[in-house]
Amino acid sequence: MTQPVVKMEDVTKIYEGKVIHRALNQLDFDVQEGEFVAIMGPSGSGKTTLLNLLMATDIPTYGKIVIGGVEPEKLSQNQIALFRRRQIGFVFQEINLLQMLTVEENLVLPLTLDGLPVEEMKKRVEDMAQKLNLGDILERRPDELSGGQAQRTAIGRALIHQPSIVLADEPTGNLDSKSAKDVLELLEHINQHEKTSIIMVTHDPIAASYCDRVLFIKDGEFFNEIYKDERRQTFFQRILNVLSLLGGNVNDFSTVRLP
Amino acid sequence: MTFRQFAYRNVLRNRRVYAAFFMASVFSVMVFFLYSMLLFHPSIENTFLKEISTLGMGIAEIILFIFTLFFLFYSMRAFLQARSKEFGVLLLLGMAKRQLHRLIFIETMLLGFASIISGIFLGFMFSKFFFMIVKAIVQIPVLPLYLSWKPFVLTMGAFLSLFAIISYIAPVFIQQGQVSDLLNGDMAVQSVYSYSKSRGIFGVVLLLLAYAMAAFVSRSSIISLFFLLPPLLTVGTYYFFTDTLPLVLHALRRQKKIFWRDFWMISISESIVRLKENARMFFIVTIVSTIAFMSVGILASLTSFASQYREVNPLGLIYKSLPHNDYEYQHIAKLTNELDQQGLDYWAVRFRVLEQQSSYTKNKVNIVKLSDLNELAATFGEKPLSLQSGHALFLPATAAAANQLSTESVNTELADSSVSLEIEGVYPYKLFPPNALGLNTIVVNHLDFDRIEEQAGVDALAFNYYAFNVRDWQETREIGLSIHAQVLAGLMLEHRDPVRYEFENPGLNYSHIRMTFSLLLFIGLLLAGVFFLASGSFIYFRLYTSLSYDRRQYAVLQRIGMTDREFTKIVNRQLIPQFFFPWGVSFIHSVFAFMSLQVIWDALAEISIVKELALVLAGFALMQIFYFYLIRWRYISHIKAPTS
Ligand SMILES: Nc1ncnc2c1ncn2[C@@H]1O[C@H](COP(=O)(O)OP(=O)(O)OP(=O)(O)O)[C@@H](O)[C@H]1O
Ligand SMILES: [Mg+2]
Numbered sequence A: 001m002t003q004p005v006v007k008m009e010d011v012t013k014i015y016e017g018k019v020i021h022r023a024l025n026q027l028d029f030d031v032q033e034g035e036f037v038a039i040m041g042p043s044g045s046g047k048t049t050l051l052n053l054l055m056a057t058d059i060p061t062y063g064k065i066v067i068g069g070v071e072p073e074k075l076s077q078n079q080i081a082l083f084r085r086r087q088i089g090f091v092f093q094e095i096n097l098l099q100m101l102t103v104e105e106n107l108v109l110p111l112t113l114d115g116l117p118v119e120e121m122k123k124r125v126e127d128m129a130q131k132l133n134l135g136d137i138l139e140r141r142p143d144e145l146s147g148g149q150a151q152r153t154a155i156g157r158a159l160i161h162q163p164s165i166v167l168a169d170e171p172t173g174n175l176d177s178k179s180a181k182d183v184l185e186l187l188e189h190i191n192q193h194e195k196t197s198i199i200m201v202t203h204d205p206i207a208a209s210y211c212d213r214v215l216f217i218k219d220g221e222f223f224n225e226i227y228k229d230e231r232r233q234t235f236f237q238r239i240l241n242v243l244s245l246l247g248g249n250v251n252d253f254s255t256v257r258l259p
Numbered sequence B: 001m002t003f004r005q006f007a008y009r010n011v012l013r014n015r016r017v018y019a020a021f022f023m024a025s026v027f028s029v030m031v032f033f034l035y036s037m038l039l040f041h042p043s044i045e046n047t048f049l050k051e052i053s054t055l056g057m058g059i060a061e062i063i064l065f066i067f068t069l070f071f072l073f074y075s076m077r078a079f080l081q082a083r084s085k086e087f088g089v090l091l092l093l094g095m096a097k098r099q100l101h102r103l104i105f106i107e108t109m110l111l112g113f114a115s116i117i118s119g120i121f122l123g124f125m126f127s128k129f130f131f132m133i134v135k136a137i138v139q140i141p142v143l144p145l146y147l148s149w150k151p152f153v154l155t156m157g158a159f160l161s162l163f164a165i166i167s168y169i170a171p172v173f174i175q176q177g178q179v180s181d182l183l184n185g186d187m188a189v190q191s192v193y194s195y196s197k198s199r200g201i202f203g204v205v206l207l208l209l210a211y212a213m214a215a216f217v218s219r220s221s222i223i224s225l226f227f228l229l230p231p232l233l234t235v236g237t238y239y240f241f242t243d244t245l246p247l248v249l250h251a252l253r254r255q256k257k258i259f260w261r262d263f264w265m266i267s268i269s270e271s272i273v274r275l276k277e278n279a280r281m282f283f284i285v286t287i288v289s290t291i292a293f294m295s296v297g298i299l300a301s302l303t304s305f306a307s308q309y310r311e312v313n314p315l316g317l318i319y320k321s322l323p324h325n326d327y328e329y330q331h332i333a334k335l336t337n338e339l340d341q342q343g344l345d346y347w348a349v350r351f352r353v354l355e356q357q358s359s360y361t362k363n364k365v366n367i368v369k370l371s372d373l374n375e376l377a378a379t380f381g382e383k384p385l386s387l388q389s390g391h392a393l394f395l396p397a398t399a400a401a402a403n404q405l406s407t408e409s410v411n412t413e414l415a416d417s418s419v420s421l422e423i424e425g426v427y428p429y430k431l432f433p434p435n436a437l438g439l440n441t442i443v444v445n446h447l448d449f450d451r452i453e454e455q456a457g458v459d460a461l462a463f464n465y466y467a468f469n470v471r472d473w474q475e476t477r478e479i480g481l482s483i484h485a486q487v488l489a490g491l492m493l494e495h496r497d498p499v500r501y502e503f504e505n506p507g508l509n510y511s512h513i514r515m516t517f518s519l520l521l522f523i524g525l526l527l528a529g530v531f532f533l534a535s536g537s538f539i540y541f542r543l544y545t546s547l548s549y550d551r552r553q554y555a556v557l558q559r560i561g562m563t564d565r566e567f568t569k570i571v572n573r574q575l576i577p578q579f580f581f582p583w584g585v586s587f588i589h590s591v592f593a594f595m596s597l598q599v600i601w602d603a604l605a606e607i608s609i610v611k612e613l614a615l616v617l618a619g620f621a622l623m624q625i626f627y628f629y630l631i632r633w634r635y636i637s638h639i640k641a642p643t644s
Helices: A047-055 A077-087 A103-113 A118-134 A147-159 A177-194 A232-246 B002-011 B017-040 B048-080 B086-092 B097-137 B148-169 B179-184 B195-215 B221-252 B264-307 B328-341 B371-379 B399-405 B446-455 B473-478 B481-492 B506-544 B547-560 B562-606 B610-640
Strands: A006-014 A019-031 A038-039 A062-068 A088-091 A165-169 A198-199 A213-218 A223-228 B317-321 B347-355 B364-369 B391-394 B409-413 B420-426 B439-443 B461-470 B502-504
Touching: A006 A198, A006 B409, A019 A047, A019 A198, A019 A223, A019 B221, A038 A177, A038 A232, A038 B048, A047 A062, A047 A088, A047 A198, A047 B264, A077 A088, A077 B547, A077 B562, A088 A147, A088 B502, A103 A118, A103 B264, A103 B547, A118 A147, A118 A177, A147 A165, A147 A177, A165 A177, A177 A198, A177 B399, A213 A232, A213 B610, A223 A232, A232 B371, B002 B017, B002 B097, B017 B048, B017 B097, B017 B148, B017 B506, B048 B086, B048 B148, B048 B264, B048 B506, B086 B097, B086 B347, B097 B148, B097 B506, B195 B221, B195 B562, B221 B562, B264 B506, B264 B562, B317 B328, B317 B446, B317 B506, B328 B461, B328 B481, B347 B371, B347 B446, B364 B371, B371 B439, B371 B446, B371 B461, B409 B610, B439 B446, B461 B473, B473 B506, B481 B502, B506 B547, B506 B562, B506 B610, B547 B562, B547 B610
Parallel strands: A038 A198, A038 A213, A088 A165, A165 A198, B364 B439, B391 B420
Antiparallel strands: A006 A019, A006 A062, A213 A223, B317 B461, B317 B502, B347 B364, B347 B461, B391 B439, B409 B420
């Protein structure tokens, strides 16, 4: 195995509102370079919180996070922004395209911030559009897209600057099984061909079965962890087993449908 | 929880959104109330100011009322649209439409009551201070604070009815939508991208045409322009905001070299949306501020007219006696008597003005004696001049005429007296107000004067002109009041007993003009202040209603890796056009309008209004910049605040 790109040591996150809430409790885990990791857990178990900490949009109450060789906590706001812009791609839980921009403009947005030459930007948009099958809808605005098209655009936006780490929060949550499959195969593809590390939060055991490893958390604490084996079918079955162990809200997970 | 409680809590919960709206309403109520306080003031009712102040403030109150109505109308609509999701949910949960309307009605009325009460309260608190300012600016005797029911009732009545109208109309804004539309109606994007190219071009063409006409106007065409320019500008401005600007921005959008750079992409596309959403409001703001600039500019120039008054009217008192005036000696005795009694220093010079026909031009020409002029000039500290017999000087009626005549030279014979004269040169000192001794006047030495008088007989006398040079010319307010009254009375009964004399008291006129103008100016400035506050608040308000959307957008940008500095730049590029574009356009409108007005001023009074105008525009620009920073600060801190 290569060296870790993400390292979390005893990370605890406490939200102090009217009620003090411990969203993450002493979580400890690594992600290796080029690894495709799924994070699963019931609703409210702290998955989004975890991604926010990795993204440095929030800071841990205790513990240490190293991502891509840097400790976000030690960076200035400006450096964090540049770090995100160059190293990280992010896909949101709810599809989040900028409404007033077309698909093409949404795709190119991260690149414009870095002042790339227009020709280079056009080339990358073309490539990405081809990979994501967005060629026909580049001129449309987000409110004219289907959920799957919108999510593909959001993923394209997260990938266009060729980040070394992609963080995805339920990228298939709003999609039908066909679109979900497309999206997952795309992620798998870039993971395998560009050696991009991916951390994906998901409720869907099928989605999780595309990954190298699945990390389960419950109430903000580490619960279990399983690695993929030769056959996806058995991996999928093992994921289901852990989920049933996780118990409680079985309804949180989608009904079993094999690809 | 009763229904009313629910409405009450809704207002409280939405208090931030309501705050901007509330503030502007309170301010309008306050200004309205202050005007009313002045309008009904007992010590103003008894002075000559009564009519002007009633008229000025009456108009101001009406404008204020209409503007507030517009402002509330638009704000309310934007506000309800922004909350359409909330309404959709309420309807979905089974609230009847009627109940929803009642909810909105009660909410609006609550807000209305609150702003009326606070506005009147603040107004009353400030009225003492307000009177002090009025006193200082207008220089009228002390205005004591008074208590009367009238201003209260007027303000209450006006604004209660206003809020009632708004509350009644408001629900209509959400009536059209079906529940599903309401639920999706987070941001109405569909119409945002529609614009017409031809209308866009038409808009610029109209504006350019109007500007060109305003810039190259001549005296003869000014009247027709008066009727042509306002509609041209209004229509042009409308299309400019609804079509021309989107046209330009969309063209920019296609320019990838520009559009795909830094934060321009977000700024421009955001501007397109904001612009389209607010095009009508921008249009109204532009037109209203143009009117405000214009009136303040005109009033300021009138004030400058007052300050140039002394230059235009060097004399303290003027009495003009036509032939067969029985009162001449009696009146002069009375004037000198009153001046002596008041202990005012003065010099009085009598001019005998003859009238002859020039055989050269066949025009009537008025003739005065150089020695009289020398006598008057001496009281102003000027040196006496001399003239040879047979020579004459032009006595120009105005400064413009002086320029023209300085190079003229005329040989003529006076028809009735057959005296021939060579007229050349201009009398150099300015001792009279414009046109005092007639439009066509010359100066001769006393020998020629006597000769003319002798040969032409008594009929040659046009009038006697008594010029009083009073050192403390502003102190003459009380002098000659009875004569003034007689002139006025005589004018009414002209046919029976024609008045054979004229009397002018520049000191008295001056104090009237000064007070009137400064009062009007003050009213105008306050009114402009309300527009200014309201249009700024509207922008703020609009920003606020889209806050939840903007926050999400900020979160996206933050995760994409935008720095705070870049974000501030984006906000700047979004806000600056919203703040300064309508004002900028109205600046340009006003500048061109004043160019054409200057033509009128040139014709009337030979004064320049450039300085006043620059001051007014600079003052507004400063205020607007301040307001911009204030609102940007609030907006950015709201965007960055964690969602609560
Ligand atoms: N800003 C916040 N302030 C206070 N509590 C918060 C905040 N954000 C999240 N929480 C709480 O922390 C816990 C974890 O939230 P998180 O969003 O990480 O859940 P999640 O695992 O992503 O759930 P889901 O699968 O539904 O998206 C929840 O109980 C939530 O209520
Ligand atoms: Mg989540």
